[in-house]
Structure formats: structure tokens, C-alpha cells
Amino acid sequence: MNVFAGFPLIRPLLFSMQAEAAHDFTLTWLDRLYRAGLLPTSRPLAGTSKQLMGLRFANPVGLAAGLDKNAAHLDSLGSFGFGFIEVGTVTPRPQPGNPQPRMFRLTQHEALINRLGFNNQGLEHFLRNVQGSRWAAERRGVLGLNIGKNASTPIENALDDYLAGLEAVAPWADYVTVNISSPNTQGLRDLQQQDSLNRLLEGLKEAQHRLAQQHQRHVPLVLKIAPDLTDEQIREIAERLRAHSIEGVIATNTTLNRKAVDGHPYAKEHGGLSGAPLLEQSNHVIRALRSSLQSDVVIIGVGGVMSGEDAKSKLNAGADLVQLYTGLIYRGPSLVAEAVRATRSE
Secondary structure, eight states: OOGGGGHHHHHHHHHTSOHHHHHHHHHHHHHHHHHTTOSOOSSOOSOOOEEETTEEESSSEEEOTTSSTTSOOHHHHHTTOOSEEEEEEEOSSOBOOSOSOOEEEEGGGTEEEEOOOSOBOHHHHHHHHHHTOHHHHTTOSEEEEEEOOOTTSOGGGHHHHHHHHHHHHTTTOSEEEEEOOOTTSTTGGGGGSHHHHHHHHHHHHHHHHHHHHHHTSOOOEEEEEOSOOOHHHHHHHHHHHHHTTOOEEEEOOOBOOOGGGTTSTTTTSSSEEEEGGGHHHHHHHHHHHHHHSOTTSEEEEESOOOSHHHHHHHHHHTOSEEEESHHHHHHOTHHHHHHHHHTSOO
């Protein structure tokens, strides 16, 4: 029995709930179904295998960070068939995030606006969840761990938080994502500016080399950037990635641009917009990055993937891998298999 086929039947119930409540409800029930043995085996679907950053991806379709901030649902989400899963963003200390309500559906646009603000239970709780998951313990697929800074940490001390995160998660991660692009932590996107980015990446690379010697394994670093960048800013970031030998980049986080949803009742809500309206904006950043980067810098494309064709458009733009989030809210788990099929090599 394929329980995922029933998603269209339960979507009206989920969409009758406030968005964040539906999110929590869905994850709770996925875990119950997993424990009852009613979900498919928690392994990647067969697709186009790729060797990137020294890692083998059974298929190029992954889960974006943000859906499972505390790494509490790795095994049930693994049943969707992802080739890789990224969890977080986790901050060194627990924090509640921004006041509710802080997530809004723009259903007619197949979009979300969120201003969650890195709500999470902190590194200690996060790592207990990772260590307790079969996905991580049995190396069922590639695992990315996404780190950020606490809202209470001054921006000039941001490197301290990222170093604390990297040192804690490195033993358990296949790759580590450095999130400097959420619009929901004040000042965070300033870290994308050239001087700040230089200092951050220099400090992280030094720690990466030290941790590689300590743990006898190299853990790639991936930078997650915003879609709201000029072409010149994208070129400058690409130069910094090359200069510091950063292994990968995720393009992109959510956008502050509201042009595509202008007139919607929620369009003026503060936060980042994701979903279908982000597709072309994200793809533009991917194309700009690829034109400035060598092929050995991995690009993970995320933003607006609502169909298999959307996933393929990311690869056509220059991405090596693709991530999903908002598309799962609107399409359900079947989107993963559709994206895997669409991204198979001919």
C-alpha cells in the first residue's frame, strides 16, 4: 500500500489548519506511520547517481533545510526517497524564533511566506536526534547539517557561532551548510558582503582543516545564499568561493521580492517568500553562479520546484543537485519520485 498516494485526499484538511500547525501535525503523523511500518523503506530512490564533493548521491533530489530544523524526523522523511537530506538550521543555543503567526500560505500562487527566525532547540538536542536516526547511523543517504547564528549574537561575533556549529556537527555530517541568507535574522544577510564574507570563510576553512586532521575525514563546506543579489554581488560571492576553496553553494534561500504576489492579502507580511514565484529568480542566480564558477564547485539549486520539469530546469541552469521544500507542501511526497524521474540522464 502506498500511503503517499492519499496526500490529495488529506491536503484540504491540512490546508484548513494554520500553516505552522499543519507542518507540525504532518511531521508527527509521518513519524507515527514510520514507527508502525506503514511507510516505504527509508532509502533513496534509484536515479542518476552522482559523485560530488567526495560523496555519492544515489539521486540528485534532496530535502532543503528548514522543514526539519531539529533533525527529529530524518527516518520518516527518508521514506520519501531523497538522495540527500539537509536538516537545520541549528544555532548553538536554543531559541524560540519570531512570534506567531509566522508562516502564511499564498495558495493561489503555490507559495509560502515565513519569518520563523531559526526557531530550534539548539545543538545538543539536534545532535542527539541525528545520532538516534537510522538514516545517519546506517548511511542510508547523504546527510547535510545546516548551521546558523543565534539572533542574540552580535553580527560582528557571528563567526563564533558558526565555528561552534561546525565543530559540533562535523563528526556527524556528510557536508555542512553555512546559512548566511535567511531574511528573518536581523543583519544576517550582511555576511554576504565581501569583507564580512572573507572573514567568515577564512575562519571556517581554518576550522575545516583542523577538524579534518582531528577526525580523519574531510567534511565539505557549502554556502547558502540569497536570491536578492545583483549580478555583480553574485560574481563577488563566486570569487570568494573560489578563493577560499569552498566546495559548494546553495542557490537560493527565500526572497523578499513580492512582485509575483502583489495584491495578495499576505503579500505585505514580513519574511521570506518561497514556492512557485521563486523559480525563475533562483534559476537566474544558478546561471550567474555557473558562469563564474569552475565545475568543481557544486551548485545545489532550490526554489520554486513544484514539478519534475522545474527540477530539471535547475539542472539545465547549471545546478548539480536539486532541493525541495515548498513544493512538498503543495504536491506531497509524490513530487520526490517525479523529480527523480525527470532528472534521470537520458
